[in-house]
Amino acid sequence: xxxxxxxxxxxxxxxxxxxxxxxxxxxxxxxxxxxxxxxxxxxxxxxxxxxxxxxxxxxxxxxxxxxxxxxxxxxxxxxxxxxxxxxxxxxxxxxxxxxxxxxxxxxxxxxxxxxxxxxxxxxxxxxxxxxxxxxxxxxxxxxxxxxxxxxxxxxxxxxxxxxxxxxxxxxxxxxxxxxxxxxxxxxxxxxxxxxxxxxxxxxxxxxxxxxxxxxxxxxxxxxxxxxxxxxxxxxxxxxxxxxxxxxxxxxxxxxxxxxxxxxxxxxxxx
Numbered sequence: 001x002x003x004x005x006x007x008x009x010x011x012x013x014x015x016x017x018x019x020x021x022x023x024x025x026x027x028x029x030x031x032x033x034x035x036x037x038x039x040x041x042x043x044x045x046x047x048x049x050x051x052x053x054x055x056x057x058x059x060x061x062x063x064x065x066x067x068x069x070x071x072x073x074x075x076x077x078x079x080x081x082x083x084x085x086x087x088x089x090x091x092x093x094x095x096x097x098x099x100x101x102x103x104x105x106x107x108x109x110x111x112x113x114x115x116x117x118x119x120x121x122x123x124x125x126x127x128x129x130x131x132x133x134x135x136x137x138x139x140x141x142x143x144x145x146x147x148x149x150x151x152x153x154x155x156x157x158x159x160x161x162x163x164x165x166x167x168x169x170x171x172x173x174x175x176x177x178x179x180x181x182x183x184x185x186x187x188x189x190x191x192x193x194x195x196x197x198x199x200x201x202x203x204x205x206x207x208x209x210x211x212x213x214x215x216x217x218x219x220x221x222x223x224x225x226x227x228x229x230x231x232x233x234x235x236x237x238x239x240x241x242x243x244x245x246x247x248x249x250x251x252x253x254x255x256x257x258x259x260x261x262x263x264x265x266x267x268x269x270x
Contacts, residue, residue, distance in 0.1 A: 001116070004151075004154065007109055007113060007116070007154055011157045013101045013104060014106060014109075015160060016101065017098045017184055018164040018167075019164060020096070020098065021171075024091075026088055026090065026091050027095065030091055033077055033081065034053075034073070035050065035053060037076075037077055038073070053173070054172070055173075055178070055183060055186040055187060055190075056175075056178075056182075056186055058190035059189050059190060061073045061074040061190070061193075062075075062189075062193035062197070074197050077197075078198055079197075079200075082198070091194060092194065092195045095187070098184060098187055099188050099191070099192075101184055102184035102185050102188035104181075105181050106179075107181075109161075110158060113151070113154055113158060120148065123140055123147070124144060126140060
């Protein structure tokens with residue numbers, strides 16, 4: 001059945017995208033850099049020193065702007081990573097399944113699978129009523145065992161995708177109620193903005209020259225980091241933060257930390 005093949009392809013795409021998210025150390029390292037920058041900008045506020053943030057906050061990094069036209073938290077970070085950690089700006093190449101899978105739905109897949117099960121149940125009823133010598137009896141006798149195996153396999157793939165979704169929500173501190181479409185949508189939107197920032201643009205038609213000295217914490221609205229208890233994000237990472245070797249995260253030392261790495265100062269008059 002073409003619908004079974006379509007369902008198999010759909011589930012494989014979603015599973016692949018979720019696998020890429022949870023397996024990508026590059027993504028987790030980029031997010032840790034964003035967290036460090038967010039904590040620097042929020043220093044001295046109730047939102048400072050946040051242990052993490054949920055994926056629903058990702059788009060804020062691309063939309064939070066400085067005084068300088070075209071400079072955002074994300075574009076500033078990408079401009080610095082391109083110089084100091086160039087491998088991190090290859091992030092889009094690690095998440096190639098994300099864009100397509102963000103348009104698919106595990107809920108729709110489950111509904112289609114349920115519909116296929118119902119049709120097989122109807123076919124079993126027709127088989128019970130058909131005379132053994134009937135052509136329909138012969139066809140259904142051949143078809144149903146194959147269909148049962150296909151449905152069992154699809155059910156296992158669907159269950160695996162849901163398990164991977166739950167693992168991804170735990171890994172990235174998403175709310176338990178977050179759907180697969182929402183989770184992948186958050187990351188797909190973030191990845192699109194990240195890709196534009198890598199090319200030096202904040203929108204496809206408007207090239208920007210980044211100027212880190214134009215940025216200071218007071219120029220930003222605090223991103224909505226989680227302020228209540230949340231699952232520990234990036235559980236797959238070692239306990240020590242991932243940052244440039246000579247650049248400890250804010251609050252860890254009395255040195256320049258991320259502010260010097262980014263070329264920022266909390267006393268900046270930008």
